[in-house]
Amino acid sequence: MPNTPRRPEFFRRAFAVLGMALAVMAGSAAHADDPSAETAATWRALSRLGYGPTPALIEQVQRAGGARAWALREIDAAFAASQKPIPLAGVPGGFNAPLPEIFERYREEREQRRERRDVKGDAALTAMLGDAPPRYSAQVARQAAAWRLTSCSRPDVESPLLARLTEFWFNHLNVSSDKGTVKPLVGHYVAHAIRPHALGRFDELLLTSARHPAMLNYLDQAQSVAEGTVQGERRRGLNENYARELMELHTLGVNGGYTQADVRELARMLTGWTVDPQSASGFRFAARRHDSGAKTVLGQRFGGGSNAHSGEAEGIDAIRMLAARPATARRVALRLAQWFVADAPPPALVDELARTFQTSGGDTRAVLRALVQSPAFWNPAHQLFKTPYDFACSALAAVGGPQDERDVQQTLGQLQNAGQGVHRWPTPDGYKTDRATWLAPEALTRRADFALQLARREPPVDFLARFAQPATLQRIQAQPAKLRAGLLLASPDFMNK
Structure with missing residues (x-):
């Protein structure tokens, strides 16, 4: 310190x-x-x-x-x-630009940095490029942070509960701007993946997060391909990072009843989910990188002709299945109760919120109504x-x-x-x-x-x-x-x- x-x-x-x-x-x-x-x-x-x-x-x-x-x-x-749309309230909105524009500016920044490295030691060329390194990523990341401060502290700009739930869900589906490929994207992720779904259905929030380039880059899903895939002169394979955190942190929880085999099978289902800098969504399903074989996750079979859906739909089906599991309902209910009520919330409240989550199909508004109508929320002992x-x-x-x-x-x-x-x-x-x-x-x-x-x-x-x-x-x-x-x-x- x-x-x-x-x-x-x-x-x-x-x-x-x-x-x-x-x-x-x-x-x-x-x-x-x-x-x-x-x-x-x-x-x-x-x-x-x-x-x-x-x-x-x-x-x-x-x-x-x-x-x-x-x-x-x-x-x-x-x-x-x-x-x-998000109210900027005077904060520069570069972080909220369309994704193709963000990717293009980030590409230019990286090229300029490479040029600086290449001419290091050549005084004449260095003078042409100027002294200050390009800082586009840092600028838009800081804009996003400034917008968060404005939205949380000015109820005339942003609904207080919306600002609070944007924080909650961002923390639940966390990405970090300290990872270089995430830095220029984190503001867009908050504004377009988290905020619009903060009071909606959990499965839609989860899917939007999964396909946003900030999450695809942060947990390396963009690099996960079917085992043995040849790209250039390299053979590549699975990256299990996102599949593991999807189960352990985003849905079921560490004691949610899954195994390492389930993690690997889920990672196979999500192969081919990658980043597309040219598309409005920033997402692309690359069919050639996808593992098309049969998989089994939590006892349910996917792909390989075992059901009607294959390819990208396998991953969508798997995410919706995880969102609907009782363990997910309980994990989300506990975290909401800890966020709004007490560090150690009453078990009866968590049970009630989990039931509401399941019966409503993961509707955050329904869960919140149950929460604020509960005596536990208003109990000064909590x-x-x-x-x-x-x-x-x-x-x-x-x-x-x-x-x-x-x-x-x-x-x-x-x-x-x-x-x-x-x-x-x-x-x-x-x-x-x-x-x-x-x-x-x-x-x-x-x-x-x-x-x-x-x-x-x-x-x-x-x-x-x-x-x-x-x-x-x-x-x-x-x-x-x-x-x-x-x-x-x-x-x-x-x-x-």
């Missing part, structure tokens, strides 16, 4: 106040002292189905007739928003601690969203230093969301630093005071006025959702 810089005296006093208040956090129910159950329910709904209260959202809840009514309405509002991304988005939302490039740069740096860089989780399992992972003294100090920097603009955050415990407010009120907004954002109450 980098050394913590020296801070002015008022920063040191602020952290001293934060340290005193941290004692309130350990084991206490959020807002337990609040006499208003509806105030607590409003905090819970806005902090879990979005990224926290804003004056406009509080007014929405009041107009809806309370937090529970707002929560149900927000499900339909989020779905309607998901069917519309606490959740904000991840770094939660905290950054909620702090930004409280002050009106990113105001300028400095806010964006500062927030992205904060998240990277906290270990949760936007679109940069390196492994396909996605980041953890539990309290034990993210609650640490150094992490809290970083959060306080971020909150106090945001508060330098002296934002009006008095609306948050109604959600804080009296002990927190008493400590904050004892501090100079210029520190109070930052301390409210850095308070233990604000760390819970």
Whole structure:
């Protein structure tokens, strides 16, 4: 970790106040002292189905007739928003360009980099090419990250629940922009594979993810071909990466009843699924690379004349089969319950969500309705601690969203230093969301630093005071006025959702 810089005296006093208040956090129910159950329910709904209260959202809840009514309405509002193009809200939209354009710009970038390597040491040619290396991939990846910060922190731009579910499903079907071939594609993946299906049917989301070039490149599916396939002078074969993660992470789970033989057979079924830089979808089924023999996955036979579907349809059928399995329903139900309710959610709630998932055909809206209508969602005993991304988005939302490039740069740096860089989780399992992972003294100090920097603009955050415990407010009120907004954002109450 980098050394913590020296801070002015008022920063040191602020952290001293934060340290005193941290004692309130350990084991206490959020807002337990609040006499208003509806105030607590409003905090819970806005902090879990979005990224926290804003004056406009509080007014929405009041107009809806309370937090529970707002929560149900927000499900339909989020779905309607998901069917519309992404609102850029001033963020440059290069990451949202058509895929053939993205591929062409990326090809040009790679060619320029090769030219630079080839002429290294030749001063005249280097001068012709210029000093700065091409940065197209980095630019569009950063645009995508900036758009995520805007969409999570400005409910006037994006439905709070849609932003929250976009994060959930991206994490469930994670790709990382730190892989070079994924970097220029990650924004398009979020905007066109994840967001439009965030409140739809799980099998459609899964299929769209599977065929997007970001996922095809990230888990090397684009290179998987039938054993013995000759390409140029090389003989190539299966790559099982995507098939394994499809079963272990995206659907059944590690204890979902599959074997290594099932992984290999599934990989055979998906041979020929590859990237096409010229097509609008970025996907192509290369029939010559496909293993056309018979396969058996989880006891079901595919291909080789054993059923009506072959070729690309084998993979589609297999993905739909995996999406419909009871183990998948339970895995998705558990992850949703952990995301919205508690790190260790009640088993009865998980059972109910799994049943709804299956009976609805994997309809996310139906599962969400069951979730927000359950007593468990509203039970104050079920606490959740904000991840770094939660905290950054909620702090930004409280002050009106990113105001300028400095806010964006500062927030992205904060998240990277906290270990949760936007679109940069390196492994396909996605980041953890539990309290034990993210609650640490150094992490809290970083959060306080971020909150106090945001508060330098002296934002009006008095609306948050109604959600804080009296002990927190008493400590904050004892501090100079210029520190109070930052301390409210850095308070233990604000760390819970």
